[in-house]
Amino acid sequence: MVTRFGMSELGQLSLDAGSQEVFLGRDLMTRSDGSDATAARVDEAVRHIVLSCYASTVELVRQHRACMDRLVELLIEKESLDGEELRAIVSEFATIPEKERFSPFLGDDEKASEKTLTTSDAMN
Numbered sequence: 001m002v003t004r005f006g007m008s009e010l011g012q013l014s015l016d017a018g019s020q021e022v023f024l025g026r027d028l029m030t031r032s033d034g035s036d037a038t039a040a041r042v043d044e045a046v047r048h049i050v051l052s053c054y055a056s057t058v059e060l061v062r063q064h065r066a067c068m069d070r071l072v073e074l075l076i077e078k079e080s081l082d083g084e085e086l087r088a089i090v091s092e093f094a095t096i097p098e099k100e101r102f103s104p105f106l107g108d109d110e111k112a113s114e115k116t117l118t119t120s121d122a123m124n
Helices: 036-063 065-078 083-091 108-123
Strands: 020-022 028-030
Touching: 036 065, 065 083
Parallel strands: none
Antiparallel strands: 020 028
């Protein structure tokens, strides 16, 4: 993400790690396309991304701890849950968007009319 697509504070930087050379009778060796200073900056950018994602994950788990505990209890009891069971449990703790049904046989117009029928059926 950082070295290949330039997705960090470093900017539009691309250090393609795919340039590898094979020597007869040797292991695959990689060749560096940047300096040690650039490698240190890349390492710091990756470290920042990982720590940021970790902090976000910990916060999400903290916010939804009651739901997680309920799911753990059920999984210990039943060992597996299907999608509808999972939706039912999570819906006790959060608002879940309506699930769109996918069918490779329906076009966009048919999907829209089917969704409208489903919604109007629920209202009756």
